[in-house]
Amino acid sequence: MQDEEELAECTPVESTHPLYILYTSGTTGAPKGIVRDTGGTIVALNWCMQNVFGINRKDVWFSGSDIGWVVGHSFIVYGPLIRGATSIIFEGKPIIPNPGILWRIVEQHKVKAIYLAPTAVRIVKKEDFEGEYVKKYDTSSLVSFHLVGERCDPDTIWWIHKHFPKVIINDNWWQTETGWPIASNFTNLEDFKTVLPTLPGSVTRPVPGYDVQIVDDHNEVIT
Numbered sequence: 001m002q003d004e005e006e007l008a009e010c011t012p013v014e015s016t017h018p019l020y021i022l023y024t025s026g027t028t029g030a031p032k033g034i035v036r037d038t039g040g041t042i043v044a045l046n047w048c049m050q051n052v053f054g055i056n057r058k059d060v061w062f063s064g065s066d067i068g069w070v071v072g073h074s075f076i077v078y079g080p081l082i083r084g085a086t087s088i089i090f091e092g093k094p095i096i097p098n099p100g101i102l103w104r105i106v107e108q109h110k111v112k113a114i115y116l117a118p119t120a121v122r123i124v125k126k127e128d129f130e131g132e133y134v135k136k137y138d139t140s141s142l143v144s145f146h147l148v149g150e151r152c153d154p155d156t157i158w159w160i161h162k163h164f165p166k167v168i169i170n171d172n173w174w175q176t177e178t179g180w181p182i183a184s185n186f187t188n189l190e191d192f193k194t195v196l197p198t199l200p201g202s203v204t205r206p207v208p209g210y211d212v213q214i215v216d217d218h219n220e221v222i223t
Contacts, residue, residue: 013038014039015037015038015039017037017039018037019037021033021035021036023176024176025176028175034177042082045079045082045180046083048074048079048180048181048207049079052181052185053075053188054113054144054187056084057085059083059085060088060109060112061086061087061088061111061112061113062102065115065116070179073179079180086109088111099124102124103133103136103137104137106139106141107141112144114145116147116148117148117149117150118149121152122153125155125159131163143167144167144168144169144170146172148172151201152201154200157171169198170198172184173203182210183205183210
């Protein structure tokens, strides 16, 4: 007997219709319930996937986060799928069964871009500092290596650069409250003829839509 698929009809909603509610972790005060709208979220994520991450239709994208966090919502589910890309879902530690599990996935699925927390990279770096497991797999499909979650220390940036010398390293910063990057590099933005250089400790430039200012100890804007 052949299995039959049951397709669900699309349900039109207003652009301001709530898409989901996600609570913050509490690191910046009491947890806050963030209500994300449908239209603005989809527009922003589609733009980010194309211009910040360089992902287009039929590309393979690997975000090694948890769907329960905002990175999972934005860049495992909604972002890559609205872009028409393949989204890889990974559950487990990045060193089990060995420190090459991430690179095996890159080889197997011809991943174009990977998105990881610096903590995950540091765990792999600790177990495979010399990159012996990196050498076991063909990672030539990898164009860009994106980082999110917390500040990435320079040593981790240099480790990535050493073992993936031809890959664009893009550290970006944002919050659950924003839903997508506040500051980042741009791997596919027409206004830039070349990708900006990776500077350890820097998240490069503000993403369009954000007015980012640097202030001193007296809350005065530094120009």
